[in-house]
Amino acid sequence: MPTGPEMRISLAGNSPTAAGWSPKRGPVIDLFVNDKISSSNGGLNRESLNRVVDESLDILAHCVDPSIEEANHAVLVVGNVQSGKTLSFTALSALASDNGYGLVIVLAGSTKDLEAQSEARLANDLGINSFLRNWTHFPHPCSDDLAELRTKIENWKRHRNGDSILKQPSLIITVIKNHKRIVDTAEVLGKLRSVLKNVPTLIIDDESDQASLNTKARQNLLTGKTEKSTTYDSILELRNAIASHTYVQYTATPQANLLLTVGDVLDPSYVKVISAGDAYTGGEYFFRDRLKELVIELPSADLCDPKSMPLDAPDSLAQALRFFLLGVAATVLSKDAHRSMMIQASQDTDPHRTYGRWVEGMLSVWPLLLQDQHENELRDDFLVSYNSLKETHNGLPEFRVLMEVMPEVCREIQIRVVNSKADGRKIDWDSHPYWILVGGMKLDRGFTVEGLTVTYMPRRLADNADTIQQRARFFGYREAYAGLCRIFLLKDSIRAFTDYVDDEIQLRNDLMEVPNGSLKEWKRKFLLSKSLKSLTRSNIVGRKSVSRISLDAGWISLKYLDTPSNIASNNATILDFVDKASAHFGPREIMHDGEVYVDRRRIEIRNTYLTVHDAEIVRSLLLDLSLSEIIDRTLVTALCMQLDVLMGSAGVIDIVMMNNLNTKGQKGRTGQNVRTNMFIGRNPQTASSIEELNYSGDRTFFASDRLTIQVRNQLIKDFGDSTNAVYWLSFHLPDSVLSDFIVESL
Missing domain, CATH: 3.40.50 (Rossmann fold)
Structure with missing residues (x-):
């Protein structure tokens, strides 16, 4: 089959958000940016730092409005591995200080090495130890720190309320992600709950998919219990100690965060995908x-x-x-x-x-x-x-x-x-x-x-x-x-x-296209390399209806296009697609190939084809279909997720109109018969060479290195005495299918 010119499909960015309040830049973030520029040795410039600040402003806009005394919220921030997530949450912390947040708590990794690494970056980026006094740092607070914490919080509140001329720094607490340390911090803050009642707080969880999540979620799903793992339980205690806060989860691998039990207090309601800088190599x-x-x-x-x-x-x-x-x-x-x-x-x-x-x-x-x-x-x-x-x-x-x-x-x-x-x-x-x-x-x-x-x-x-x-x-x-x-x-x-690589691109693209970043109604769907067993560790998965669909090379068909309520709309959708594709790319007759397929039948029923160069035309066809069964909806979603890969190196998709969509000679079949025996075989079956063939069979009409879609017009007589023309779709997947499909049924 002929090939067409290569076409690149651009990835869309986040949709404009509908935040309830609008944080602004202030002196703390400006100092942060200027310090990073002056000390930069890694290619950071004002343009890239301003991008970080803009993304952090968007994240903060989806955190709890600091004017609200009692509210809590969980959001998810997705970066790339080694791409600057720490820079993002230090910028977020600086902006929080500028916009009325009095306390930032950072769960700084699950090992001492990671904790020390995060603390060093916070100290450097936020000037924690600077005489400019934008921050007061409390690492691993315990009962001995109670009095000083109370004083610092009260001082900050007096300044916010206009009762103190001197600026009072915001507080930053760093805690290793260890349940005993987190519980200690929660107990201290619990004793200060009345003081903290109207102190807006950020809880930033670095590497939030590790250690923080409930490792008994799967067990609870199967047994109906509500047990909690120790670190997860300690984080709940920490959140319960603070009346008004946002729990901000940072990770480069969000699969675990996205598969939490519906209603889990750590289940994020908003997602922000942050970008890597121009010099990033991933x-x-x-x-x-x-x-x-x-x-x-x-x-x-x-x-x-x-x-x-x-x-x-x-x-x-x-x-x-x-x-x-x-x-x-x-x-x-x-x-x-x-x-x-x-x-x-x-x-x-x-x-x-x-x-x-x-x-x-x-x-x-x-x-x-x-x-x-x-x-x-x-x-x-x-x-x-x-x-x-x-x-x-x-x-x-x-x-x-x-x-x-x-x-x-x-x-x-x-x-x-x-x-x-x-x-x-x-x-x-x-x-x-x-x-x-x-x-x-x-x-x-x-x-x-x-x-x-x-x-x-x-x-x-x-x-x-x-x-x-x-x-x-x-x-x-x-x-x-x-x-x-x-x-x-x-x-x-x-x-x-x-x-x-393709799985990650697809996930990030899907998350960027979530309307307004809201995860509440987003149907979980992922690609998963065939070489891997699972997306994440199974014990934290709390979603009820998550299953793995394997897309293997070869033929696969939609099953239930003959549902009476959907026949008319689907016929119209498919014919509209054929008309538009024909107008753009022009139908061509499939002639004798000599090696792959043979069609020497009379001209009015000979197969014709289109070579489509635009994946969006095909994606629109699939998404506009009315599909009653989950098996068909799942297949369509999986194909849409991988269309760009399925176009192959030539950047095209082949559309074959079987029998030129002609029903001449058909007597009518049942839908069940079509589902189990879709394809017409070779003719004559006894032929021993290509020269003896009149027709090589439906299954031979495909391109080996890219997606082929067969469209056929099939007479179906399932509905009483009437016979209906049903347009049916089959797909041939090339060997380049690299990933299976993980889908949540809602």
Whole structure:
């Protein structure tokens, strides 16, 4: 079948919101922006910061109006992995202070490392320790802080009420996401409930899909119980202690947040999708645009098996280390910023020491080998890696120059094991520029690795979509040095990351198109890579009617287009589509192909086709159909979600009008018979070659690399003595279908 020109479908942004109040910029946010510009070393400029501020204003506009004394609300903010979510919620905090919020509580990660990371960023971005006194910080408040908290809150209220000339700072509380610490904070604030009654508050939950949610939701759904997991229960206590507040959930993987039980107090009613900056390099960058350049497949033998670790380091680890050291050497010569390598080995902690020992061994031996004038093998290996980097990174110094400093570079690297059994030393990025981090779970989520260029991940594939995405610490603002990046992954992990790109784009696009950002009536629907078992961990899923629909390559048909109440409207919809598509693209007769399909029947019943270049025309057809059965509605929704992918590299969809929509010669069939036996077979069936065929059969009329839609006009005689013409649709899905469909039935 002929192909048409490629067409790109643009993604829509959020619809204008209908916020109940309108927050404004003030001195705190202006100071925040100016400080970030003056101290920026990551490409932040006033334009990109103003975008962050505008998005944060929209989020704040959907938080509780500070003039309301008793109200609470839960909202969801969706970013990308390593894309600046912390910057967003620090900007949101600054705007809250400017607009009458007296208290901000940040649930700052579930580990001490993440908590320290978030506190450091808040201190830097908000000037918590500044003499300008925009904030008073209380980390992990306990009963000993009760009196001072009361005084600070009362001082802030006096200033707000006009009884204090001197500006009084807003309060910010940081708490690790540990149920005991959260309960302690809730108890302190509960004792101040009367003081806090008219103090508008933000509760910001960083990485909100982790630890915060009720891990007994699925069990409750099945048993009818109302049990609560400990961290979830502690967050409820915290929220109950504050009369007027908004619970703001930040995450890059919102699947868990979107599948909470209807009526759950953490179930968000509003969603905001925030954008990444221009220099952001994420899933599309690494797994679509530059997959072949920057992603290296690990041999299956290099899978980290904690029960059977080899004695010697795999060659691929040495290759990854050479890439990293060459990048560091180039950085040393250019006096650039940090460079880091990350080894995500295993969930088990025992292999971490092994990988660390292997790296230490290479870094200690290689300088000696490189200084040996008779040793050429290692230098040759470095040259191979150098030539690869030279193809992807502009301005790489000469190989000779890099190798001159290589022995010293090897001695400059700091190696740190990051896991629950490690010594707990904080990684002070300002103390040293070049790091290799080895770990597993602690490097999965929220952990920022400064200047990360090389990732070595020989671990097994995660089962859940959100888990594997959170492992992508190599995403981030790396465009300036992306050519130095290399990502070493096993084959199944490469497939999962690659497939997830389309799933993530579709989810973000769907969320951006939610009318006014309101999730109350939004029907949950997701794409899920066939290589993954689930969207998220099953124990938190509280929605009753969520099911997985598998869309496999081959033929699939709508089932119930012959419902009496819908025949007339659907016939009109399909004919209108054919007329519009014919006017735009022109019907053509399908002639003898010679290899795929044959149609030598008389001309009035020969198949004709259209090649449609615009997915929106097809999407409109599908969405305008009147469908009585959930099986058909689900199929249509799934197809609409993947239309852009299903258009293939040619950017077209083929429409085949079976028998040119002619009913001549039909005697009438039952709808049940059509549903089970849609397609006319080859004629004659005894033909042994193409030359002997008069017709190759309906199933042969499709394009192998893109979506084909067959439209047929079928006489149906189900309804008494009458016979009805019913226009019926069948779809042939190409092998490029990468994802299944998760749907909620409302």
